[in-house]
Amino acid sequence: MRHQSYLLHFNPKLSLNSAGKHVRDGLSTVLRTGNNVWMSCDERTSIERLRLTGTHELGAHCRYELAELLDLGDDAEVEIDIEGMAEAEHYLWVIGSHSRKRKQPKPDEDDVAHQIARLAEVKEEPSRYLLARIPLQLNPTTGDYELHREAPHPTDPTKTLCAAQLRGTDTTNDLLDLLAEDPHLKPFMQIPGKDNGFDIEGLAIAPDGRLFVGLRGPVLRGWAIVLELLPCEDKHGRLRLDKLPGATQKFYKKHFLDLGGMGVRELRQRGSDLLLLAGPTMDLDGTIAVYCWPDALRCEQDSLIGPDKLQRLFDVPHGFGATAGQDKAEGMALLDDQHVLIVFDSPTNARKPAPHQVTADVYKI
DSSP states (O other): OOOEEEEEEOOTTTSBOTTOOBGGGBEEEEEEETTEEEEEETTOSEEEEEEEEETTEEEEEEEEEGGGTSOOGGGTTSOOOEEEEEEETTEEEEEEOOOOEEOOOOTTSSOHHHHHHHTTOEEOOGGGOOEEEEEEEEOTTTOOEEEOSEEEOSSOTTOEEEOEEBOBOSSOBHHHHHHTTOTTTGGGTTSOGGGTOOEEEEEEEOTTSOEEEEEEEEEETTEEEEEEEOEEEOTTSOEEEOOOTTOTTSSOEEEEEEOTTOEEEEEEEETTEEEEEEEOSSSSOOOOEEEEETTGGGOOSOEEEOGGGOEEEEEOOOOOGGGTTOOEEEEEEEEETTEEEEEEESOOGGGOSSTTEEEEEEEEO
8 A cells, every 4th residue: 555754853862762772763652642743662761752844754853751750660760661652631641561571582692591591581570560641731832742740721720730640569550450360361461472461552542531452462362452441530649440331340341353363553543433553463574454443432341343343444564584573563643534654663774764764654544
């Protein structure tokens, strides 16, 4: 399918993390608000804001450190693995992968036994257990949206917008505690994400405040999973999960989708529909496609969505052969009702025309 290229310009002073990895090489989610496009890199603790600066260009790169907006504690400098963003009611919502991580062996090292042993090491990284909202306000002077820890409500002077995150401890949170007893997900909660274990990728929000959380894994007998949650604020200013009418598990619904064996990589709301970016759950090259789930926001109960209830809109090319492991579509934003912007993890050199630039693709829906 034909597409247009958009050129993304990043600020050289903000482009590299402490390990020297460029933000353009790990883009994991993307969202548009007004003239701004928000992005995150899965190996950072920040959110990047760009602005539409030309017909097919984004620039004016600005960075927001989440440690300055949320209470991250000891994890303030540990990668959060942000895999989803959404916007509603003057808040930007962010979610981490909530996944476990298996050590990567280094086949070129001489100590083969040690490298094999690395494959048995599974790390738990609580910094990934994040679900939070951050006040989002339009600056009328600059025309840019800005993030704040606290801000006055733009239309109701009796209210104050406050950053908040889902209740949790140093090792878990309310969502993980619930899913640890789920009959479908319990067996996968201890398995690393790239082994078809539990792994969040994708976040969308309905006008009434319900969150839709896409799972890259597990994929069960070819069926992907989208969770539906209803967060609310408790008396201490923290987020908790409220009871969800029609849910079998009381605090969340489960929607099973036949995406041809693929998992969810991104979610976007368009009216009562959800657009899904789908791709492999395992660490491999494979089909990546965009689907429409009609009337997704109107499911009154847990649901089983077969292929006849989904619309496969188009496939997205990915790396193979000499570019294996590259050009993996990870993030999708609605530019308008008819176009989506797709960004890529591990972009090929062909996507990097200059040291601090990368191209993204825009497709017509």
